Amino acid sequence: MNLGEVSAHCYNITTSYLSANNDSAIIESTKVAIRITRNHFLQEIFPRWNPFSDQISFSYNGGKDCQALLILYLSCLWEFFLSSIQVSQYPPEYHLFPLKSLPTVYINQAETFRTLEESIETTRSRYFLSVYESPRNQTSMPEAFKNYLEHNTHTQAIVIGIRYTDPFGADLKCVQKTDSDWPEFMRIQPLLHWSLSNVWSLLLYSNEEICGLYEKGFTSVGSVNSTIPNPYLKRSPGADRDNNGLKNHFEWEIRNAYGKEEPTDEVRVSAFSSSDAKILQEAGTLNYYPGWFLIDDSLERAGRARR
Ligand code: FMN
Structure with a gap:
């Protein structure tokens, strides 16, 4: 597999979920949640920060929320690629998926569980993540991102899997600048409206x-x-x-x-x-x-x- 193929796979997962023949309340609300996130990426975010450049990066810590968001991100990346080749004068077989790996940042401040570390390693290769890992225990979170931006000077926006129900999540917006005591970049938060049951429903269905x-x-x-x-x-x-x-x-x-x-x-x-x-x-x-x-x-x- 390569990043294009795993993105196509994630696209197939979400498309299959959206056509699921089950009208349980959780599945219905997850379908709505997926469509909202998809619209954020395709209509608002990708036209502003080209996902095939190094302007946009993904904050990844191996948790369930950011894995669900990563599946959606890759799914939309595939859709964005398909729509970009549709307007091309060359036939589809001449188009290579433009990214080999996904710029990802992992802020690792405290000692984590070995199981999580090993799972991050697996997902790192599964989803072709090129992970910048902050030095552990050395810095605060804003400091760690300052270091990241010093190493990745083209990054303008970072995707975060935060939800309204997370601490300090209630007043956030999908696209907003970092606070004044943080290094300046745009926070991209298209999972805010997801409930815990939405996250589990998509993740468990994804296999x-x-x-x-x-x-x-x-x-x-x-x-x-x-x-x-x-x-x-x-x-x-x-x-x-x-x-x-x-x-x-x-x-x-x-x-x-x-x-x-x-x-x-x-x-x-x-x-x-x-x-x-x-x-x-x-x-x-x-x-x-x-x-x-x-x-x-x-x-x-x-x-x-x-x-
Ligand atoms: N917290 C702030 O108070 N202001 C910020 O501007 C801000 N920007 C963030 C940008 C990124 C890319 C990330 C990953 C986090 C940011 N945070 C900011 C912190 C998050 O809102 C959240 O508190 C933090 O990720 C801890 O979440 P956790 O307890 O689920 O691990």
Whole structure:
């Protein structure tokens, strides 16, 4: 595969999702969310910052939100490419996809889980990300971006997978300048209107490998010292039959995931690292339902506390 092929694959995922023959409330609202994001990219963002130049970059940390946004970004990149060759005087076979890798920035400030690091490595090659990684523990986030911009002087805009329900997310806009205490560039935030259930619905349907921490009950991943699995997903002994009242709302997406030849209950997750297993075992936090059993946005960060 190359970046053009994986972009075409992501385009097929979203197109297939949009034609899904299922009118559950979650799938209906996710279709609306996808169309809004797609319009942002194709009508507002790409005409302003050419995605085939180095004007635009993608902020990637391996989490579920930015992976969902990356699938949408690549899908739109493919569509943008198709529309650009339509107006060309040469036949389609003469057109090469103009990008070999996607400029990506990974701000890594604190010690993260090994499982997440390994999953980032996998996605790095899966999606042809050319990742700039900030030096760990050396700088604040604005400092890290200042360094990034010093190395990537053409970057004008950075795509971020933040949502309205994230801390400080409520008043953000899809396209806005950074705050005055940050280095100056445009923040591109086309996932703001997505709910937690929208993110899970697309991601689980995509059949793309997701970070193995989510299967262990994580719903939001920060540093090792400040993240545990979500307490609302804890399995209590004897309560297995009704899952503590929790339910998998994404059975359809999982069983009918893109590219599955037969419906199965398998979710593709990255390998769970033995060093993380040890950390969770010591903290007594190994027995949790998968992260996608939680769809209440207000509880998403309940595992983001000190141990
Ligand atoms: N936070 C600000 O207060 N002002 C900013 O101008 C700003 N710009 C950002 C630009 C980028 C590319 C990124 C990745 C983040 C920026 N942030 C800014 C911080 C985010 O709003 C958010 O607080 C941060 O990514 C932490 O999110 P997390 O807790 O989900 O990891």
